[in-house]
Amino acid sequence: MIPCTEFVPAYSQLFKTLERLGGKAAVEAFCRYLSANFLNNLRDLVAANGIRGCWLYWSRTLSEEAADFTMELDEEAGAFSIAMHKCPSKGRLLAWRHIEPYPDYCWHCDLLYREVFEPLGYSYEIDLSQCDQARCRIVIKGKKQ
Amino acid sequence: MKEIMHRQAAERVYFHQDFHGALSCGIEYLHAHYGARAVREYLREFALTFYAPLRQAVREQGLAVLKDHFERLYRLEGGEARFTLSADELVICVAACPAVRHMRASGYPVARLFHETTRTVNEALCEGTPFVADLAQYDPQTGRSVQRFSRRTQGLQATVPGRTS
Numbered sequence: 001m002i003p004c005t006e007f008v009p010a011y012s013q014l015f016k017t018l019e020r021l022g023g024k025a026a027v028e029a030f031c032r033y034l035s036a037n038f039l040n041n042l043r044d045l046v047a048a049n050g051i052r053g054c055w056l057y058w059s060r061t062l063s064e065e066a067a068d069f070t071m072e073l074d075e076e077a078g079a080f081s082i083a084m085h086k087c088p089s090k091g092r093l094l095a096w097r098h099i100e101p102y103p104d105y106c107w108h109c110d111l112l113y114r115e116v117f118e119p120l121g122y123s124y125e126i127d128l129s130q131c132d133q134a135r136c137r138i139v140i141k142g143k144k145q
Numbered sequence: 146m147k148e149i150m151h152r153q154a155a156e157r158v159y160f161h162q163d164f165h166g167a168l169s170c171g172i173e174y175l176h177a178h179y180g181a182r183a184v185r186e187y188l189r190e191f192a193l194t195f196y197a198p199l200r201q202a203v204r205e206q207g208l209a210v211l212k213d214h215f216e217r218l219y220r221l222e223g224g225e226a227r228f229t230l231s232a233d234e235l236v237i238c239v240a241a242c243p244a245v246r247h248m249r250a251s252g253y254p255v256a257r258l259f260h261e262t263t264r265t266v267n268e269a270l271c272e273g274t275p276f277v278a279d280l281a282q283y284d285p286q287t288g289r290s291v292q293r294f295s296r297r298t299q300g301l302q303a304t305v306p307g308r309t310s
Binding site for chain 1: 153162218221242
């Protein structure tokens, strides 16, 4: 059994395997599949609660992941953001010196969530320019409540 | 309504069991698109690289290292496991796999080859060591299992990368 605390290196290896088998397109195809088949809880929360669904979803997941973050919800403006000060996943990948992480590990966060939000009519932006320091920023805007 | 939440990593323990569902999804995808062999090669490669320090410790200190590793793992995940250790054999009886239990409870599909996260990973943990791993029993519904690590008999190959069963 692989414990959930070692999921991140397992996924990093999965991305490497997919890229070896089918190039970057294989990683992208898998992320779309994962978004469609695994993120229904996020999709359902946003469909039922609007932009607040983001708050409800990430309040739980980021707390369980022991992330270092600031999350903001403005329902009147229809906006939600996460400033990730230290991503627990990327932080761990960078800390394990005996493995070589998949170089575009953070790319999946772009693909996964974009696939949820854009079909629901929201815009989704992610700034990965500092992901080599386990920092990123997500901004989601959409339907005003 | 406006809300702001600040959290620091130190406020919580890193423990997100939904990751089991995501791993299961990845295994099922790999299986469906690239076959069972790709799943086993993926998990073997993961275990050989990520657990390289653990394998080194097994080479140097024997099966007690694996017992410590699995005791920590099942304690962390809230799994009930019984360990029987001798110089030549470690047997782990797991009442129910915590990952499978979480996925069943949360409604996540369990990949057809999810048991390979035990079988293939355990076999890879033993590569290059004096031991071999055997998944003696496994119940796909609950993940209840009997995992055996035993001293390699002379003449047995140290690696089994070509296995396709």
